[in-house]
Amino acid sequence: xxxxxxxxxxxxxxxxxxxxxxxxxxxxxxxxxxxxxxxxxxxxxxxxxxxxxxxxxxxxxxxxxxxxxxxxxxxxxxxxxxxxxxxxxxxxxxxxxxxxxxxxxxxxxxxxxxxxxxxxxxxxxxxxxxxxxxxxxxxx
Amino acid sequence: xxxxxxxxxxxxxxxxxxxxxxxxxxxxxxxxxxxxxxxxxxxxxxxxxxxxxxxxxxxxxxxxxxxxxxxxxxxxxxxxxxxxxxxxxxxxxxxxxxxxxxxxxxxxxxxxxxxxxxxxxxxxxxxxxxxxxxxxxxxxxxxxxxxxxxxxxxxxxxxxxxxxxxxxxxxxxxxxxxxxxxxxxxxxxxxxxxxxxxxxxxxxxxxxxxxxxxxxxxxxxxxxxxxxxxxxxxxxxxxxxxxxxxxxxxxxxxxxxxxxxxxxxxxxxxxxxxxxxxxxxxxxxxxxxxxxxxxxxxxxxxxxxxxxxxxxxxxxxxxxxxxxxxxxx
Amino acid sequence: xxxxxxxxxxxxxxxxxxxxxxxxxxxxxxxxxxxxxxxxxxxxxxxxxxxxxxxxxxxxxxxxxxxxxxxxxxxxxxxxxxxxxxxxxxxxxxxxxxxxxxxxxxxxxxxxxxxxxxxxxxxxxxxxxxxxxxxxxxxxxxxxxxxxxxxxxxxxxxxxxxxxxxxxxxxxxxxxxxxxxxxxxxxxxxxxxxxxxxxxxxxxxxxxxxxxxxxxxxxxxxxxxxxxxxxxxxxxxxxxxxxxxxxxxxxxxxxxxxxx
Numbered sequence: 001x002x003x004x005x006x007x008x009x010x011x012x013x014x015x016x017x018x019x020x021x022x023x024x025x026x027x028x029x030x031x032x033x034x035x036x037x038x039x040x041x042x043x044x045x046x047x048x049x050x051x052x053x054x055x056x057x058x059x060x061x062x063x064x065x066x067x068x069x070x071x072x073x074x075x076x077x078x079x080x081x082x083x084x085x086x087x088x089x090x091x092x093x094x095x096x097x098x099x100x101x102x103x104x105x106x107x108x109x110x111x112x113x114x115x116x117x118x119x120x121x122x123x124x125x126x127x128x129x130x131x132x133x134x135x136x137x138x139x140x
Numbered sequence: 141x142x143x144x145x146x147x148x149x150x151x152x153x154x155x156x157x158x159x160x161x162x163x164x165x166x167x168x169x170x171x172x173x174x175x176x177x178x179x180x181x182x183x184x185x186x187x188x189x190x191x192x193x194x195x196x197x198x199x200x201x202x203x204x205x206x207x208x209x210x211x212x213x214x215x216x217x218x219x220x221x222x223x224x225x226x227x228x229x230x231x232x233x234x235x236x237x238x239x240x241x242x243x244x245x246x247x248x249x250x251x252x253x254x255x256x257x258x259x260x261x262x263x264x265x266x267x268x269x270x271x272x273x274x275x276x277x278x279x280x281x282x283x284x285x286x287x288x289x290x291x292x293x294x295x296x297x298x299x300x301x302x303x304x305x306x307x308x309x310x311x312x313x314x315x316x317x318x319x320x321x322x323x324x325x326x327x328x329x330x331x332x333x334x335x336x337x338x339x340x341x342x343x344x345x346x347x348x349x350x351x352x353x354x355x356x357x358x359x360x361x362x363x364x365x366x367x368x369x370x371x372x373x374x375x376x377x378x379x380x381x382x383x384x385x386x387x388x389x390x391x392x393x394x395x396x397x398x399x400x401x402x403x404x405x406x407x408x409x410x411x412x413x414x415x416x417x418x419x420x421x422x423x424x425x426x427x428x429x430x431x432x433x434x435x436x437x438x439x440x441x442x443x444x445x446x447x448x449x450x451x452x453x454x455x456x457x458x459x460x461x462x463x464x465x466x467x468x469x
Numbered sequence: 470x471x472x473x474x475x476x477x478x479x480x481x482x483x484x485x486x487x488x489x490x491x492x493x494x495x496x497x498x499x500x501x502x503x504x505x506x507x508x509x510x511x512x513x514x515x516x517x518x519x520x521x522x523x524x525x526x527x528x529x530x531x532x533x534x535x536x537x538x539x540x541x542x543x544x545x546x547x548x549x550x551x552x553x554x555x556x557x558x559x560x561x562x563x564x565x566x567x568x569x570x571x572x573x574x575x576x577x578x579x580x581x582x583x584x585x586x587x588x589x590x591x592x593x594x595x596x597x598x599x600x601x602x603x604x605x606x607x608x609x610x611x612x613x614x615x616x617x618x619x620x621x622x623x624x625x626x627x628x629x630x631x632x633x634x635x636x637x638x639x640x641x642x643x644x645x646x647x648x649x650x651x652x653x654x655x656x657x658x659x660x661x662x663x664x665x666x667x668x669x670x671x672x673x674x675x676x677x678x679x680x681x682x683x684x685x686x687x688x689x690x691x692x693x694x695x696x697x698x699x700x701x702x703x704x705x706x707x708x709x710x711x712x713x714x715x716x717x718x719x720x721x722x723x724x725x726x727x728x729x
Contacts, residue, residue: 084377123239127204
C-alpha cells in the first residue's frame with residue numbers, strides 16, 4: 001500500500017507548493033499595485049490573502065497528513081496478551097521497522113532468559129554437544 | 141534469518157551458534173581494539189555503545205561453544221581492557237573460558253578452587269557464585285550445587301534467574317514440591333512471564349503424573365497445572381506451549397473422568413467441572429490445529445513458532461485424532 | 470489605542486561577536502568540563518557486604534510477595550506469608566540482631582553515611598564554584614549595558630531578571646544585559662548538553678535540582694532508617710492481605726475471552 005500513500009503525499013506536497021506560489025505571486029501583485037497606486041495617488045488598497053489560497057493550504061496539509069498516516073506501519077499492540085502473542089506468533093517478522101530491519105530493541109520473549117539462564121551456562125556440555133553435532137553433520 | 145548478536149546465544153541451535161561465531165573475525169576487525177576505560181581517554185578515543193559490549197559477550201559465548209578459543213580470548217581481553225579485571229562479570233567470563241579449556245577433572249578442580257578464593261574475598265560476587273553452582277552441577281555434584289545456590293538465594297532472594305536454576309536443579313532430582321516452590325518465586329518476581337507460567341504448569345503436570353492418579357495431591361497438581369496453562373494463554377494469545385499443555389492436561393482429565401474424583405476442600409484450587417474441561421479441550425484442539433495449519437503453510441504472521449514445537453503439536457493432534465477414530469469404530 | 474513608541478538603541482554589532490558568543494562558548498565548555506569533573510570525582514558505589522544485601526533484599530522480597538500475591542494459589546501464598554511474617558517479626562533477616570530495639574545511629578556520626586554526604590557536597594561544589602566564577606567574570610567585564618534585544622515582547626515583570634545590572638527605569642524589558650544572557654544560558658543549554666554528552670550527563674543542573682526535590686528509591690535503605698521497623702511494617706502489610714488469585718476462574722475467563 002505504500003505507493004498509494006506516497007502518491008497522496010506527493011499530491012499534497014504539490015498542492016502546498018502551488019498554494020505557496022500563489023501566495024507569493026499574490027503579494028508581488030499587491031505590492032506592484034500599491035506602488036502604482038501611490039504613483040497615481042489613489043486610495044491605498046490593502047487586500048488580504050484571497051480565501052481560495054487559504055483553503056488550498058489547509059486542504060494540502062490535510063492531504064499530506066493523510067498520506068503520511070496511511071504510509072505508517074500498523075501500530076504496535078498495547079495490550080500485554082496481544083503483544084506477547086505477536087512475539088510468539090510472528091517472531092522477528094512482526095517487529096520490522098519501515099526499512100525492513102528488525103527493530104533494535106526487539107528481544108523476543110523478554111522472559112526467555114529465565115529459562116535459558118545465561119548466568120548458569122554449562123559451557124562444557126555445550127561444547128560436547130556442538131562437537132557431536134559437527135561430527136554427525138559432517139558424516140552425512 | 142540470521143540470529144542477531146544482540147541476543148544471548150545460549151538457546152540457539154548448533155548451526156546458529158556456528159553462524160554467529162563465524163562473524164567473529166569480521167566483528168573483531170571492524171571495531172576498535174581498545175576502548176579506554178578512563179573518562180579522559182573517552183573524550184579522544186572512538187565512541188562506544190552498549191551494543192558493542194553485548195555483542196562481545198555473546199560472541200564470546202558462541203565462540204567458546206564452537207571451540208574457537210582464540211576469538212573468545214580476544215573478546216575477553218577487550219572486555220577486560222574496558223571494564224577492568226576486577227569487574228564481577230569479567231571475572232565470571234574468565235572463569236568460563238578456563239572451564240571450557242579444562243581438559244581433565246583436575247583442572248576443573250583448580251577452577252573451582254579459584255572461584256572459592258574469589259568468593260572468600262568478596263562473598264557478594266553473584267556472577268562468580270552462579271558460575272560455581274553451574275560448575276558443580278556440570279561436575280555432577282548436584283547436592284553441593286543446590287546448597288550453594290540456596291545460600292545465594294538466602295542473601296539475594298530477588299534473583300529470578302537463581303530461583304529458576306534452583307527449580308531446574310530440584311526437578312532434575314525429582315523433588316517436585318521444592319521445584320514448584322522455587323518456580324513460584326520466579327512467578328512472584330516476574331508475574332507476567334507467560335513462559336514461566338507454562339513452565340509451572342508443566343512442572344505441576346509432571347508432579348501429578350509422578351505422584352500417580354487417585355491421590356489428593358494428584359487432583360491438586362492437575363488443577364493447578366490446568367490453571368497455570370490457562371493463565372499462560374491468557375497472558376499470551378496463541379501461545380503454542382500453553383495450548384499444548386492445556387490439551388495434554390484436559391485430555392488426561394477427560395480420560396479419567398469416569399472415576400469419581402474426591403476433591404479436597406482445604407482451600408486449594410479445585411478442578412473445574414467436566415463440561416468446562418471438555419470445552420477447554422475443544423478450544424485447545426481447535427487452536428492447536430489452527431496454529432499447526434498456518435505454521436505449516438508458512439502463512440505471513442505465523443512464522444515465529446519453533447519448528448520442533450509445531451511438530452510436537454502436530455503429533456499430539458494426530459494421536460488424538462487416531463484415538464478418537466478408534467473410539468468411533 | 471496609543472502606540473508605545475518603539476525604542477531604538479544603536480548598538481555596536483561587534484557586541485555580538487565579543488560578548489554574546491564568548492559567554493555562550495564559555496558556558497558550554499564549563500558544562501562539558503563539569504560533566505567530566507563529576508565523572509572523575511565520582512567514587513565507585515560502595516560494596517555492600519553479604520548481611521546488608523540480605524537485609525535489603527529480604528525486605529524487597531516481602532514487597533514483591535505483597536505486590537504479586539495474586540499470581541499464587543492460596544496454599545502457596547499462605548506458606549510464604551507465614552514464613553515471611555515470622556522471620557520479619559523475629560528479626561531473622563536483620564544485619565545485626567543484637568542491635569534490635571536500639572535507636573538507629575545518628576547519620577552524622579556514622580562514617581558510612583558521611584561518605585554519601587561528601588559525595589553530595591562534591592557535586593554541589595562542582596556546580597557552585599564554576600557558576601560563581603563565571604558570574605563574577607561577567608559582572609566584572611560586561612556589566613552596565615544592554616547587548617541585545619529579544620525578538621518578542623515581554624511584560625514589565627521580566628525587567629529585573631533581564632536587565633540585571635542596568636539601572637534604567639523606562640527601558641523596554643526586551644532589552645537584555647549580559648548577565649541576563651548568562652542566566653538564559655544556564656537554563657537553556659540543557660538540550661545542548663543532552664546532545665553533546667548523552668542524556669544522563671552531570672552537566673544538566675536541572676536534573677540535579679529535580680533529584681534534590683524528589684527523594685529517590687535509594688532513600689529506602691538510607692542511613693537513619695531502622696530496618697527492624699521496616700520489617701515489622703512489612704510483616705503487618707503481609708498479614709492484612711486479603712488473598713485472591715488470578716488462577717481463580719481463569720478457565721472461565723479463557724472460554725469467554727477467546728473465540729476460535
